[in-house]
Amino acid sequence: MTLNIQAVRSKFPALASGFLYGDNAGGSQCLTDVAARISDYLLNTNVQLGADYPISVTSTNRVASGAEAARELFNAESVDEIAYGSSSTMLVENLARAIEADVQPGEEIIITGEHESNAGPWKKLAARKGAVIKLWPATQLAQYPNNPYAVGLQLDTLTPLISSKTRLIAFTACSNILGSIVPVKDVISAARALAVERGARKIEFCVDCVAYAPHRQIDVRDWDVEYCYFSFYKVYGPHASVLYARSASLQNSLSSLAHHFLKVDSKPYKLQPGGPGYELVYGCTGVPPYLRSLTAEGTLEAAWAAIAHQEQALLEPLLAYLRAKYERGVRIVGEESAGLARVPTVSFVVVGERPIRSPDVVKAFDAKGDVGIRYGHFYAFTLVDKLEPKLNVDDGVVRISLVHYNTVEEIKRLVDILDEVLA
Ligand SMILES: Cc1ncc(COP(=O)(O)O)c(C=O)c1O
Known part of the structure; x- marks a missing residue:
């Protein structure tokens, strides 16, 4: 049921650089095998469909x-x-x-x-x-x-x-x-x-x-x-x-x-x-x-169960950190607790006596140069616009979105940056 994270990560060449991909809800990294198939199609079978040749x-x-x-x-x-x-x-x-x-x-x-x-x-x-x-x-x-x-x-x-x-x-x-x-x-x-x-x-x-x-x-x-x-x-x-x-x-x-x-x-x-x-x-x-290769069972069901399990290991410490910053003005936008009814897409705002605009939180991450997260309404405009007390809808929320190829070490890196921002 536990994923072999090194094996998983080796299937995604982009991860080898060590860049922390934290905007996966915007788009995940692509499998080598997927890119190989696209290339093979274009280079070897790029003709119109439906003919008899x-x-x-x-x-x-x-x-x-x-x-x-x-x-x-x-x-x-x-x-x-x-x-x-x-x-x-x-x-x-x-x-x-x-x-x-x-x-x-x-x-x-x-x-x-x-x-x-x-x-x-x-x-x-x-x-x-x-x-x-x-x-x-x-x-x-x-x-x-x-x-x-x-x-x-x-x-x-x-x-x-x-x-x-x-x-x-x-x-x-x-x-x-x-x-x-x-x-x-x-x-x-x-x-x-x-x-x-x-x-x-x-x-x-x-x-x-x-x-x-x-x-x-x-x-x-x-x-x-x-x-x-x-x-x-x-x-x-x-x-x-x-x-x-x-x-x-x-x-x-x-x-x-x-x-x-x-x-x-x-x-x-x-x-x-x-x-x-x-x-x-x-x-x-x-x-x-790829999904079938993730577990010994070799089924999609087993793969998704293993992915859900791995994700909880990422979600729990991140949510716990953000919950602990309540007095500092951090408010999780959405369900505050980990669990199978939640994926590791985590949004928050910093309000209260020392508020920080979401773009300014993300700026501190961008400045590191080796991590990508994002702020905004993510086209869920109405959801963000209707939150009360009102937020600036264009600033929106800070979103950290992880998937199963992210690691617990990466959570530590994220939390360290957050600690600097929220000091
Ligand atoms: C929940 C959700 N629905 C729909 C979309 C739109 O998908 P697409 O970019 O393929 O139009 C997105 C893209 O971010 C999304 O997150």
Whole structure:
């Protein structure tokens, strides 16, 4: 169950320099094997797909294997449920276009204040169709009464928003600011039952897994979700993103964005108006073998369990340090305690009598030259904007975001710098 960290790190050439990568929620480092596959595709099989000559057959198979890699990571039933795109943001915009004809005026779409990728496209769709947007806000966690910034998405806040008009609920499996994991299966099952009970015509869910996918196993079938997406550049791969659309929804809820003469009825091409970057799609096939190589069991399940375990070893000391700085004005933004419902994406602000602006905290890290962390709202604009007492939304929070290849020694380096800043 314990990861061999030296072996893990050796798979990521960028880590050899000793630079402390602490902005992994922005993007992770890339596996050697992924880069090798991209290079191999470009140098040896860079032809158009679908022809009958041998190299084209190889290219076609390579790109198809990219869909299989994503299918496996989603635990989807079929590769026909996978669409590739250049970014998650673009894929959700496409999804909102494709679903447009099946959203009626007056119907309601529930969004969160989390990353705008799962909010903006729905707001624009609502404006086009005369639908209504409702916000499921992150609210204060009762167990931390002394910290107004200890917030999270809570089911009790969602349920009153559900009505006979609810058509779609778009939320995040893991916050890219708060680091907290939302119990996706429970939320979907409770919300779906309520929507049906309250007489909704049709209810579907769209779950943002971009901040979740580097840390935990997705299971679209167990979750019973219609639409779900993540970006490989945060999961040790290249800049390519994937959207799962359940086959029943592809068939019954979505219109095609593809050329009119293409026969795409129940195919993911409906959501792919134009080909994705083929070499990147092929590069993504390097991710599942890496995960399987992490444990003796050789399964994705065992890999994700080992990753979750390793991450807690990073999270616990970092959160403990920040909690101990409460009197100095440090407020963790999000869940204050480690645990399996949390990933090592840790945000905080420094307030009180001697406040420090988030950009100034990060400046001290930048000055070291060998560590990268970041400040801001990280496109979870509404979440940060709604925090009370109010913060400057552009300064946002300081975010340290780690993954399983980070080390306990690196936590010590981070804490030493924080000690200088907070002195
Ligand atoms: C939670 C979350 N959702 C969505 C996105 C957007 O992903 P992409 O850059 O692929 O559009 C990000 C990127 O930071 C994110 O953190």
